[in-house]
Amino acid sequence: MKIAIHREINRLPIYFQDEIMVNCFVGILKVFNHFSDDGIIQLTKKELWEMSGIQDPKYREDIVKTLIKELTRSRTYEIKEEGTTLSGSVFIISQNGDELKIEIPKLMQPYIFTKFDKQIINKADKKEKLTLKELDYWDSTLRKKSKELVLIEEAEILGVKGKYAKRLYMLLKPFEGTGYFVMGIEQFRSVMEVPEAYSLAILNRNIINKAQAELEKKEIFEFIVESKGKGRRKIEKIEINFKILPTKNIDNKASKNRKKSKDVKVLETMKEAKNRENENISSEIIELREYAKKESKNLPQSKRFEFLARLIPVKTVQDIEEICKEFGVNFEVR
Known part of the structure; x- marks a missing residue:
């Protein structure tokens, strides 16, 4: 199943310390994509636990509390292309016993795709007739928003191990057509949430090379290493050349959730x-x-x-x- 992510959200740090939080983040986005018309969804705590991909079969309430705390932590997101700064949490979560109600704040809604959004985008792509309500929403909001749509494969991202490998996969996915990714090194450090103490050599060895090895191991991408000229020129951007490998027949783990x-x-x-x-x-x-x-x-x-x-x-x-x-x-x- 494909999960829709807004390009700008995809290019921002999401401030999660480990891969289970990334799993929860994309899992919640998937539910909004397929089951929410109004920016609100309902889950149980056990379902959030299952989304995390934690291998321990024993449900732990304390870990779920940590997941909820991290998902609702207030942050500041700078969307440089739009000159916009958003401060707050992406999700608001209310708890009633084991039931969770998850809502997207109004100012965050332009950056999350709901079921209603995807329905209209599909109709527009197929040139199907829109209702007056749909047409108004398409013209006022969704036409621009649809251009920022990034689709990632649920089975692939859940199969990749490690926070950095998951984030690199998400960054490369929009560039499958060209097989070329480039980003300023400071923005790349921010998006990948690289520790400040890491030098460029450590960044390459401990993060980029390991993440690429994981993606090649899962047979998602193959990376093309180009020889670099000699000399001590200042590195100002990260460039990655890659190609897509034939799709594997991966079980859709998310169907269990x-x-x-x-x-x-x-x-x-x-x-x-x-x-x-x-x-x-x-x-x-x-x-x-x-x-x-x-x-x-x-x-x-x-x-x-x-x-x-x-x-x-x-x-x-x-x-x-x-x-x-x-x-x-x-x-x-x-």
């Missing part, structure tokens, strides 16, 4: 609506059905049933047989 309270309710409604004759099914339900079919087709047979079982509650063997038949899943009573 798709049991969201909101979409479970919608899919329950979808199942009920299917059995009611002469009743119009809402466009949202149709979209979710197509979404479920498309996503399940991208998974191997061994993973499809698990994916659907997480989304659609079942009570009887007959229910399972009906769902498997509709979504083309091999069914076997175990």
Whole structure:
């Protein structure tokens, strides 16, 4: 599954100390991409824990509290291309027992893509007719915002290990077409959150070279090393030449995190609506059905049933047989 990130947010430091925070950040963005129309989503603490990718199978409340604290920490973000400075947190999180409500502050909303945004962008790309409301939003906001869209592959970024490798992957992704990335060295240090004490030699050895090795190990990019001229010229920018390797058949790990309270309710409604004759099914339900079919087709047979079982509650063997038949899943009573 592709995750939409705003180019400017992608080129800013996100101030996270380790890779589990990056996992949570992109995981939350994915949920906004696919399930939020109004800049608000709902998760459980356990779902946030699963997003982090922590290998410990035992759920720990103290770590979840730390995740929430870091996700809502107030920062200052300088968007130099726009001459804009934003101070505050990207997310506001309210807690009610195990339930989390995550909201994007209004001033941050232009830099986060929601389900509504992606729907309109897709319609505009296909030259489909927009409603008056959609057309007004497209002209006033989304036309410009859509040009800043960066798509990253969820399975790839979750498969990459290490904070620096994940961040380098995110930086290189918009430049796959040219295979050439360049950024001023000071901005690169800031975006990658390189310790100030690191010299250029340590930056290359401990961060860039290791991150590139991880991305090559995962067979995502191959890096092209060009010989440098001799001499002591001042280094003012980071240049990286690379090429894309053939896509691997990576299991979509994020499909395991798709049991969201909101979409479970919608899919329950979808199942009920299917059995009611002469009743119009809402466009949202149709979209979710197509979404479920498309996503399940991208998974191997061994993973499809698990994916659907997480989304659609079942009570009887007959229910399972009906769902498997509709979504083309091999069914076997175990």
